[in-house]
Amino acid sequence: MKKSILLLTIVLLGIFIVLLLIFSNYTSNDNQKETVNQGNAGLREIKIKELSLVSYVSDDFTTYNIREDDKYNIGDNIKLFFKVSDYAYIKKDEGYFIYFQVNIKVIGPKGNLIYHLSEEPAFEFMKTMKDMKDIPFIDVLETEMIDPPGKYKVYITVKDMITGREDTKSIVFYLR
Secondary structure (H helix, E strand, C coil): CHHHHHHHHHHHHHHHHHHHHHHHHHHHHHHHHHHHHHHHHHCCCCEEEEEEEEEEECCCCCCEEECCCCEECCCCEEEEEEEEECCCCEEECCEEEEEEEEEEEEECCCCCEEEECCCCCCEEEEEEECCCCCEEEEEEEECCCCCCCEEEEEEEEEEECCCCCEEEEEEEEEEC
16 A cells, blocks of 8 residues: 555656646747747837839839929829838748738828828738848829819828837828
8 A cells, every 4th residue: 555655656746747847848938939029029110211202113112213392283193102121020930920000191281181091001011021121112192183282291100010119201292
């Protein structure tokens, strides 16, 4: 009887030690992975760069012409070019996973909100990339005959969905 109790105690103690080792190793690995991801994401502040009014952008975004003026006729399309940089990422075996949203708000000549998507972003960018580089975008605002002439201000906001950080830039154009 004493041998079976002693054997049972040794077995239970062995199981406890094995479970303790497994649990501590599992917890250590999880904390380590979380720290790496938070470190990658936390070190970067998403930014909008080179927000410009343009007349031309090549299909591969490598060539673009900045407009000489900011005046448009009613009915013209306003092309906005910008790059997103310093976005957060999660390092994966196949590359860097990134995820951010872009929103656009246009304020009219009387200070009134002309365009804004409040419920959803203008577009989302979610991708695994091989290397970290600035990501170029172009957005086209279509003016209509009902738009009054005057000064318009466009706000572009990018929100990093990994960190929650945002950057907003603005640019002005005139309708005549």
